[in-house]
Ligand code: TXA
């Protein structure tokens with residue numbers, strides 16, 4: 681029997697009961713599907729790591745539905761609230777200092793002194809968080825290092841019965857994960873390029889956003905592991921002329937077996953990226969995939985980050 685349920689009020693209510701009872705619910709956000717649990721329930725959080733086969737040194741994002749929640753467990757200031765007001769709900773995640781000594785969220789934070797938080801821009805996600813009455817901690821709902829899910833079926837394919845319930849809210853509009861910025865210091869440091877363009881943050885703050893130079897294999901910049909989002913087939917990136925035996929994912933006028941965006945729109949390309957990597961994995965006849973060059977600005981930063989990691993061997 682399928683554990684996919686449509687996002688009706690009744691099913692969201694059921695899902696909130698699953699969250700409160702310590703279960704796992706996969707739910708849609710505007711970026712990718714998340715695998716959610718009650719942030720205060722260490723056992724449920726441990727089950728997330730187990731279901732994903734994800735190492736415990738990799739901290740999770742807390743999803744909130746009201747900005748006021750921040751004050752309870754993170755150090756906030758004017759800059760934090762200004763960013764929240766402008767970009768939330770939306771694909772921007774903030775790394776803040778933890779204030780409350782609440783050991784039950786230690787596992788969610790991987791024991792770090794920081795808390796990572798965002799407000800997703802999806803009615804199902806927001807309704808689920810509100811109904812549950814707690815922040816919902818959620819990584820992308822896929823096996824560790826595999827391609828992130830942008831439909832309910834992707835979640836079912838990857839995690840199956842490891843999830844108690846999957847809420848189906850259709851295909852994710854943004855299609856790449858949130859941008860993560862570290863606000864624990866004076867500077868603003870981008871830890872992961874994502875659905876909010878770096879340029880938009882810089883314009884809003886009137887300040888340069890630095891790019892993390894962290895060691896990709898250490899938890900100071902976790903999730904930035906070199907191999908991530910990986911398809912099964914061999915992947916080459918920045919390919920203008922593919923080999924005959926390669927399955928080619930095009931962009932703009934560079935057409936292929938699939939095209940991320942025939943009109944060259946980076947937002948459209950981001951929204952197709954993970955689904956097309958999956959299709960390419962199924963359809964590549966010779967075990968080889970190539971992707972056309974993607975301009976490295978706006979959402980192109982996130983796309984290039986993902987395919988670079990996906991191509992790493
Ligand atoms: O769009 C998204 O952000 C999706 C949806 C479900 O909200 N979530 C998501 O979560 O992508 P996840 O766990 O797959 O990726 C979160 C990344 C991880 O790579 C983690 O290492 C990093 O954020 N991270 C979390 N907390 C951190 C912290 N305190 N310091 C540095 N990196 C952190």
Ligand code: MG
Pocket residue numbers: 819820828
């Ligand atoms: Mg992930």
